[in-house]
Amino acid sequence: MNPASDSTRPALAFLGPVGTFSHQAAYECFGPSVEYVPQHTIGDVFQSLSPHLPFGVVPQENNTNGSVVETYNSLRDSAIGHDNFIRGYIVLTVSHCLVIRRGVKLEDIKHVLSHEQALGQCRSFLALHLPRASLVPTDSTASAAEEIATGTGAFDPYTCAAICSSIIVTIYKNLEVLQEGIQDGEGNSTRFFILTNGSDRGFPPDRIPPAQRQALIRIDGLAGNQTTRKSKRVDIRRVIDTLDLDILRIDRRPALHVSTFQDIYFLEVGDMGSDDENGALPWLEKFSQAKGRLEAAGVESTLLGHW
Numbered sequence: 001m002n003p004a005s006d007s008t009r010p011a012l013a014f015l016g017p018v019g020t021f022s023h024q025a026a027y028e029c030f031g032p033s034v035e036y037v038p039q040h041t042i043g044d045v046f047q048s049l050s051p052h053l054p055f056g057v058v059p060q061e062n063n064t065n066g067s068v069v070e071t072y073n074s075l076r077d078s079a080i081g082h083d084n085f086i087r088g089y090i091v092l093t094v095s096h097c098l099v100i101r102r103g104v105k106l107e108d109i110k111h112v113l114s115h116e117q118a119l120g121q122c123r124s125f126l127a128l129h130l131p132r133a134s135l136v137p138t139d140s141t142a143s144a145a146e147e148i149a150t151g152t153g154a155f156d157p158y159t160c161a162a163i164c165s166s167i168i169v170t171i172y173k174n175l176e177v178l179q180e181g182i183q184d185g186e187g188n189s190t191r192f193f194i195l196t197n198g199s200d201r202g203f204p205p206d207r208i209p210p211a212q213r214q215a216l217i218r219i220d221g222l223a224g225n226q227t228t229r230k231s232k233r234v235d236i237r238r239v240i241d242t243l244d245l246d247i248l249r250i251d252r253r254p255a256l257h258v259s260t261f262q263d264i265y266f267l268e269v270g271d272m273g274s275d276d277e278n279g280a281l282p283w284l285e286k287f288s289q290a291k292g293r294l295e296a297a298g299v300e301s302t303l304l305g306h307w
């Protein structure tokens with residue numbers, strides 16, 4: 001599929017199919033200014049970015065269930081910070097529904113299908129109302145609903161429910177909402193990263209994400225050869241001291257291609273104290289200086305994006 005073939009609008013990749021929360025988050029930011037191109041997985045959203053498909057939206061964190069692991073795994077890829085960049089974020093209020101084939105009752109449900117984040121965000125509801133149902137992770141909330149609507153999944157659709165957005169029942173007429181608002185937390189919200197191919201790719205007019213004086217840095221390891229890396233772990237406290245920026249969050253994933261139990265850190269940094277530019281160093285310059293200090297200290301890092 002050539003994403004830009006039938007439109008003059010730039011294309012945007014999102015976790016599909018149509019009706020996911022990623023789709024809704026992307027629409028909140030970009031509206032009708034882009035052509036929406038669904039992808040099967042979060043990893044595919046990252047992989048699909050190119051000059052022909054310049055925008056992407058991926059979930060990053062939920063305020064009750066935590067970091068989206070698949071996104072942080074993808075952020076380990078060397079293309080991020082080289083070809084593709086994070087340029088902003090969107091926060092979406094997420095309300096989950098239990099969706100079934102028309103006529104199915106709560107006592108008929110043996111399997112609950114959804115994205116693992118959604119299953120995690122509805123843990124209390126599931127423990128209370130469906131304690132014996134098996135929880136089946138799917139690529140997205142909307143793909144869970146699609147499986148039940150089309151009957152293409154591994155289970156009899158009349159024994160299944162999906163956790164997804166209420167928008168889904170406007171797409172599949174053989175589905176209905178059995179229960180609304182089943183998420184555990186009040187104000188359940190997910191934050192999504194906005195990605196672009198190329199660090200200076202322009203946004204459609206009126207769709208520019210607000211500047212926040214924030215950045216995401218990946219701490220790749222210590223400079224040196226493979227042997228040095230094996231013997232020395234990154235001292236994250238020293239890295240933070242050297243950066244001397246406000247640390248907004250820290251995430252950690254196992255490093256790829258180095259010895260067992262080595263870590264990659266992701267530091268979201270900001271410049272909260274000086275949001276008036278008067279007298280303060282411009283944010284990017286301040287950040288470049290901090291990155292220079294890291295290099296001088298022998299720490300390999302990659303700027304994954306700033307906004």
Ligand SMILES: O=C(O)C(=O)C[C@]1(C(=O)O)C=C[C@@H](O)C=C1
Pocket residue numbers: 015019020021022023059060062068094115117118139140141142190
């Ligand atoms: O499956 C979807 O609808 C998604 O867009 C993914 C996702 C996530 O990974 O966090 C997005 C928002 C909700 O937190 C649940 C699932």
